[in-house]
Structures are given as structure tokens and as C-alpha cells.
Amino acid sequence: MGFSSGMPLYWWILTVIWIVCIPVGVFAFVHAALQRADAFTAADKLNKLAWLGITGAAALLLIVDTRGPYGIIWIAGLVASLVYIVDVRPKVKEVQGRSW
Numbered sequence: 001m002g003f004s005s006g007m008p009l010y011w012w013i014l015t016v017i018w019i020v021c022i023p024v025g026v027f028a029f030v031h032a033a034l035q036r037a038d039a040f041t042a043a044d045k046l047n048k049l050a051w052l053g054i055t056g057a058a059a060l061l062l063i064v065d066t067r068g069p070y071g072i073i074w075i076a077g078l079v080a081s082l083v084y085i086v087d088v089r090p091k092v093k094e095v096q097g098r099s100w
Contacts (some may be wrong), residue, residue, distance in 0.1 A: 009070065013071045014068075014069030014070070015068060017069065018062075018068055018069040018074055020061055020064075021062055021074065021077075021078045021081075022059075022062045024062075024078065024081050024082070024085070025055070025058050025059035025061075025062040025063070025077055025078065025081040026059050026062075026083075027053040027081075027085070028055040028058065028059070028080075028081040028084040028085050029052070029056050029058070029059045029081075029088075031055075031084075031085075031089060032048065032051045032052050032055045032088075033052060033083060035048065035092050035096065036039045036048075037049075037095060039092045039095045039096050040088070040092060042092070042095045042097045043088070043092050044091070045087075045088050045091060045092070046088075051084060051088060054080050054084065055080065055081060055084050057077070058076075058077040058078070058080035058084075059081070060077070061073050061074055061076060061077030061078065061080075062074050062077040062078060062081070065077070067074070096098035
């Protein structure tokens with residue numbers, strides 16, 4: 001049961017999810033890089049360097065997990081990116097008074 005390449009449907013679904021998650025990780029890293037360093041500490045979060053390391057490592061995990069959708073490492077990268085996007089990003093934006 002699959003498409004023309006013989007891969008099952010769940011493989012295709014996981015692959016699409018994995019590929020869509022890569023820009024999420026890259027966005028988290030780029031956003032962290034473009035923010036003021038003092039905004040992180042003012043928002044009572046880890047410092048900018050720590051978040052650059054976390055989101056940068058997360059983006060790399062999403063990109064280079066050689067097992068693709070079957071690997072579990074990319075999920076860790078996605079979780080770290082989403083923690084930044086959902087928890088840290090709004091607080092940093094609020095401190096800076098920015099919409100982006």
C-alpha cells in the first residue's frame with residue numbers, strides 16, 4: 001500500500017511533516033539571532049547565547065538527521081524550536097515592543 005515508489009502512506013506523511021519542520025527550526029534560530037541580547041534576560045529567560053545554541057542545534061538536528069522521518073533526533077530539534085517559538089519569542093517580543 002503506497003505510492004509509485006513503493007513507500008507506505010505513513011512514510012510519506014512523516015516525510016512531509018519532517019520537511020515542514022525544518023523551516024520552523026531555522027525560523028527559531030534566525031529570530032533568536034535578530035533579537036537584542038538584553039531582551040532575553042529582561043524577559044526572565046536564558047540569555048541570547050544559550051538560545052542561539054539551543055535553536056541552532058535544533059535546526060541542525062532537523063536538517064541533518066540522516067534517518068529522516070524515521071529518526072527520533074529531529075523530534076528533539078522540533079520540540080526545542082517550538083519551546084522557543086511558543087514560550088520565549090512572545091516574551092522577548094513583549095519586552096522589545098515589537099510585532100516580529
